[in-house]
Amino acid sequence: MKKIINPYNGREGYNCVCCAxxxxxxxxxEFWEDGDDVLTQWCPDPNYQGWLNTLHGxxxxxxxxxxxxxxxxxxxxxxxxxxxLNVKYKRPVxxxxxxxTVRGHIVGQRRNIVTIHLTLTNSAGELCDExxxxxxxxxxxxxxxxxxxxxxxxxx
Numbered sequence: 001m002k003k004i005i006n007p008y009n010g011r012e013g014y015n016c017v018c019c020a021x022x023x024x025x026x027x028x029x030e031f032w033e034d035g036d037d038v039l040t041q042w043c044p045d046p047n048y049q050g051w052l053n054t055l056h057g058x059x060x061x062x063x064x065x066x067x068x069x070x071x072x073x074x075x076x077x078x079x080x081x082x083x084x085l086n087v088k089y090k091r092p093v094x095x096x097x098x099x100x101t102v103r104g105h106i107v108g109q110r111r112n113i114v115t116i117h118l119t120l121t122n123s124a125g126e127l128c129d130e131x132x133x134x135x136x137x138x139x140x141x142x143x144x145x146x147x148x149x150x151x152x153x154x155x156x
Contacts, residue, residue, distance in 0.1 A: 002153035004031040004038070004074055011147050018066040027063075031070045033153050038071045039103040044095040055093040055100075060129050061085060064118040067104040068133035071116050073151040075106055080137035083113070087131040099123045104133070112137045 008014045009021065019029045029040045042063065050056035065085050072080055093100060101121050108115040118131035138146065 001032045001034045002155065004033055004070065005152050005154060006030070007073070007149060007151050008147065014147075016066075018062060019070075029063075029066060031067070031074075033074055034103075036075075036105045037103045038067060038074050038105070039101055040067055040070075041099055041101050043099055044093065044097050046095045049095045053094050053096050055095050057087070057089060060089070060093060060120060061087050061131075063100075063102045063120065064104070064129070064131040065133065067102045067118060068116045068135060070151075071104045071106060072114060072135055072137055073148070074153075076114065076137060077150055078137050078140065078143045079146055079148040080112070080114075080135050080143075082133055083136050084134040085131060086133075087129055089129055091126065091128045093120065093122060093128045097122050100128070107132075112139070 014020055015023050017026045020026050021028055031038055031040050044055050048056055048059045065082055104116045104118040106114055107117045114135045114137055116133040120129040122128050
């Protein structure tokens with residue numbers, strides 16, 4: 001598993017609620033490449049609950065959406081926008097859990113439309129949620145205009 005270097009760190013105006021390390025109310029996610037997968041691990045917090053001790057479904061969707069974006073950054077070396085995100089909530093994710101893992105990988109691509117399969121597992125390794133993101137990817141010029149200049153892993 002290789003840690004992905006955040007290509008947006010130090011960019012003026014970068015304040016992503018999911019991955020900006022300086023966002024005071026953000027999740028401060030970091031990402032790793034594991035074979036075909038890109039993943040993040042996060043410790044749920046009671047501030048993100050919907051029902052008592054249960055992670056809000058919107059936060060689950062946000063975690064999956066973010067991983068999908070990093071799959072595009074790392075695996076296709078570009079950026080883009082989410083066109084569609086479908087989440088299947090299979091079992092509650094508890095805010096009392098110590099760690100959740102969200103993984104994603106590309107399952108299909110047709111021109112600049114990419115389909116990404118996503119999973120969220122709890123600290124016991126149980127599948128809690130499954131998702132599919134459909135992403136519209138940008139060409140190199142548009143990606144560069146959006147501040148993207150490549151996505152590397154440590155040691156690369």
